[in-house]
Amino acid sequence: MNDKEILGSTESIRNTLNFQFDISWQMLEYHLKDLEDEESLWRPALKGLNVVNQSGIWYADWPDSEAYDIGPASIAWITWHITFWWSMVLNYSFGNGTLSRESVHWPGNITETKQRIIKLQNEWKNAVSCLSNDELVCCERTKWPFSDRPFYDLAGWLNLELMKNAAEIGYCRFLYAAQKQ
Numbered sequence: 001m002n003d004k005e006i007l008g009s010t011e012s013i014r015n016t017l018n019f020q021f022d023i024s025w026q027m028l029e030y031h032l033k034d035l036e037d038e039e040s041l042w043r044p045a046l047k048g049l050n051v052v053n054q055s056g057i058w059y060a061d062w063p064d065s066e067a068y069d070i071g072p073a074s075i076a077w078i079t080w081h082i083t084f085w086w087s088m089v090l091n092y093s094f095g096n097g098t099l100s101r102e103s104v105h106w107p108g109n110i111t112e113t114k115q116r117i118i119k120l121q122n123e124w125k126n127a128v129s130c131l132s133n134d135e136l137v138c139c140e141r142t143k144w145p146f147s148d149r150p151f152y153d154l155a156g157w158l159n160l161e162l163m164k165n166a167a168e169i170g171y172c173r174f175l176y177a178a179q180k181q
Contacts, residue, residue: 010133028166049073058106092144
């Protein structure tokens with residue numbers, strides 16, 4: 001490939017990643033719309049991942065495995081999970097790389113959680129839009145949850161994780177609405 005082909009390829013990658021992100025974000029916005037605290041804290045089964053208030057700080061359960069028998073997560077846990085992985089990616093890719101899972105708490109209500117997610121979205125969009133084409137294809141900023149991959153792979157992973165979490169929230173909302181009837 002010559003320089004012009006590489007530049008065109010990088011722009012194509014960037015455009016595809018932005019398109020995927022925008023679709024994932026729209027799906028998340030749709031499923032978070034009109035979400036209330038009661039629904040976000042509702043547990044779809046007797047066991048499953050949730051958040052727990054301990055002396056005013058909301059901690060998230062952490063699974064020992066990802067086996068199906070751990071049960072389905074609450075929306076509160078899923079939204080915590082979004083803030084967890086997004087905060088970690090931003091900190092390790094654009095910050096000092098010292099953030100830990102234990103430092104990421106659920107805000108305690110869905111309104112503040114939505115605000116935090118919007119803040120993370122803005123930080124991500126700004127950080128990625130400032131990357132040069134060389135930075136997009138190099139591995140230097142790819143440090144969590146994996147390394148030694150081009151940054152565009154990390155951005156693609158983030159898009160998939162966002163879409164997956166949006167779909168999980170949507171499915172949980174369907175279950176909640178059906179059981180309320």
